[in-house]
Amino acid sequence: MSGELAVVGLGPGDERWLTPEANAALARADALYGYVGYLERLPVRPGQARHAFDNREEGARAAAALRHAAQGAHVAIVSGGDPGIFAMAAAVCAEIEAGPASWRSLDVSIIPGVTAMLAVAARVGAPLGHDFCALSLSDNLKPWQLIERRLTAAAQAGFVIALYNPSSQARPWQLGAALDQLRRLLAPTTPVVFGRAVGRPDENVIVTTLAAADAKNADMATLVIVGSPETRVIPRPGRSSLVYTPRAIEAVRA
Amino acid sequence: MSGELAVVGLGPGDERWLTPEANAALARADALYGYVGYLERLPVRPGQARHAFDNREEGARAAAALRHAAQGAHVAIVSGGDPGIFAMAAAVCAEIEAGPASWRSLDVSIIPGVTAMLAVAARVGAPLGHDFCALSLSDNLKPWQLIERRLTAAAQAGFVIALYNPSSQARPWQLGAALDQLRRLLAPTTPVVFGRAVGRPDENVIVTTLAAADAKNADMATLVIVGSPETRVIPRPGRSSLVYTPRAIEAVRA
Numbered sequence: 347m348s349g350e351l352a353v354v355g356l357g358p359g360d361e362r363w364l365t366p367e368a369n370a371a372l373a374r375a376d377a378l379y380g381y382v383g384y385l386e387r388l389p390v391r392p393g394q395a396r397h398a399f400d401n402r403e404e405g406a407r408a409a410a411a412l413r414h415a416a417q418g419a420h421v422a423i424v425s426g427g428d429p430g431i432f433a434m435a436a437a438v439c440a441e442i443e444a445g446p447a448s449w450r451s452l453d454v455s456i457i458p459g460v461t462a463m464l465a466v467a468a469r470v471g472a473p474l475g476h477d478f479c480a481l482s483l484s485d486n487l488k489p490w491q492l493i494e495r496r497l498t499a500a501a502q503a504g505f506v507i508a509l510y511n512p513s514s515q516a517r518p519w520q521l522g523a524a525l526d527q528l529r530r531l532l533a534p535t536t537p538v539v540f541g542r543a544v545g546r547p548d549e550n551v552i553v554t555t556l557a558a559a560d561a562k563n564a565d566m567a568t569l570v571i572v573g574s575p576e577t578r579v580i581p582r583p584g585r586s587s588l589v590y591t592p593r594a595i596e597a598v599r600a
Numbered sequence: 601m602s603g604e605l606a607v608v609g610l611g612p613g614d615e616r617w618l619t620p621e622a623n624a625a626l627a628r629a630d631a632l633y634g635y636v637g638y639l640e641r642l643p644v645r646p647g648q649a650r651h652a653f654d655n656r657e658e659g660a661r662a663a664a665a666l667r668h669a670a671q672g673a674h675v676a677i678v679s680g681g682d683p684g685i686f687a688m689a690a691a692v693c694a695e696i697e698a699g700p701a702s703w704r705s706l707d708v709s710i711i712p713g714v715t716a717m718l719a720v721a722a723r724v725g726a727p728l729g730h731d732f733c734a735l736s737l738s739d740n741l742k743p744w745q746l747i748e749r750r751l752t753a754a755a756q757a758g759f760v761i762a763l764y765n766p767s768s769q770a771r772p773w774q775l776g777a778a779l780d781q782l783r784r785l786l787a788p789t790t791p792v793v794f795g796r797a798v799g800r801p802d803e804n805v806i807v808t809t810l811a812a813a814d815a816k817n818a819d820m821a822t823l824v825i826v827g828s829p830e831t832r833v834i835p836r837p838g839r840s841s842l843v844y845t846p847r848a849i850e851a852v853r854a
Binding site: 355357360361362363364365366367370404428429430431432433435436437438439440442443450451454455456457458459460461464465467468469471472473474475476477478479480481482487488489492495496499500502503504505578580581582583584585588590591592593594595 | 609611614615616617618619620621624658682683684685686687689690691692693694696697704705708709710711712713714715718719721722723725726727728729730731732733734735736741742743746749750753754756757758759832834835836837838839842844845846847848849
């Protein structure tokens with residue numbers, strides 16, 4: 347029997363966002379590997395092993411799953427959101443590249459999912475409706491200077507900016523610094539969205555402006571979207587405002 | 601009875617990527633509005649009306665659906681992929697902003713989906729595994745000069761680049777021009793992925809290099825990913841290569 351590894355995107359926190367393909371991959375697996383917080387969201391299945399890992403151990407988690415698959419098992423690694431966006435798929439690829447040659451003959455599949463920025467954007471309208479970039483604010487794995495350079499390039503070129511990993515207990519100042527930097531490049535009225543735990547019972551979404559945005563509103567479970575000069579807010583009496591970035595940009599603004 | 605409009609993401613072409621939330625919204629609707637190609641993918645339900653539109657009529661499609669919802673109906677507009685990414689959610693918001701005040705009191709929900717770049721990335725590994733941007737190459741709604749400026753900014757800042765709407769019969773030269781521009785900024789060996797009709801029976805995925813990339817491989821159903829200087833290719837004997845962008849960037853490369 348030849349082994350199989352599926353890297354499965356669960357979507358952000360709500361089983362209504364788990365695709366049928368992801369569901370089938372989970373049901374088929376002999377063993378699940380993943381961050382303990384993701385495994386807890388999944389139903390226990392008789393005969394299916396579970397290997398829970400701490401949040402930071404992506405490389406070890408990927409290697410353990412690959413070793414298990416190489417023994418002939420059907421293994422699934424679970425990932426919140428989409429596994430290809432700042433998540434487990436890249437970690438699995440890195441372990442395959444560095445690991446034994448036999449890992450390159452494994453049947454590896456990546457199962458896409460709804461990534462956090464899509465769910466947060468959907469809650470408020472269409473802030474990612476035109477050109478945008480997605481940037482991780484974590485400087486654990488890259489220098490802060492590079493993050494600054496990318497923020498400047500994105501803002502100056504008029505991209506909407508989705509910030510993953512904006513803040514954590516170990517990285518308390520980075521989002522504040524990023525917002526300060528963006529305040530020097532964008533108008534104070536630029537819309538900013540904080541989407542925390544979207545799809546979960548403790549969901550909290552805040553629409554504010556760049557001038558008023560408070561980095562304290564973000565933690566590890568938050569995704570932040572900073573608008574472009576085109577991003578607009580539609581007030582709605584008795585309802586939350588809509589935030590969107592139009593599909594058309596007139597020549598005069600370019 | 602108060603009206604309701606759901607803007608529903610179908611995912612890219614395969615019902616295995618249709619989320620339970622999207623499925624429920626489709627089942628609940630009195631009427632579906634959408635591009636004819638998307639409506640054809642959905643099961644016919646007794647008592648549910650269908651209003652098919654041409655691909656280019658986003659504004660008219662959104663306005664018609666809003667008028668119908670304002671009469672008290674449960675209306676769903678369907679969108680391929682995710683409705684918030686170069687799709688119908690922004691068109692709906694624009695019509696609400698420009699339309700009668702009563703449209704602002706409608707119950708509008710956006711149902712996220714798997715957007716094309718996630719599905720294409722999943723097919724080849726994790727090319728979007730680190731900072732990236734998503735850019736529409738269509739100059740129908742923005743000046744080409746702005747697209748050039750954004751391509752340069754993205755490439756110089758080291759973002760992976762996902763190109764939506766790379767080519768169509770009415771826009772035959774744009775992708776070639778964009779690739780030529782990127783060849784002046786990035787190494788010839790930079791990995792490039794063409795993902796056409798991913799999830800459909802005629803799916804075709806090509807992994808190549810920036811030097812060899814041929815714009816003729818793209819059409820309206822294609823999404824193109826151009827790697828960053830960090831993006832890597834892992835050859836696999838007897839299997840397709842994996843393409844991924846590592847999560848870590850060393851200080852020396854920044």
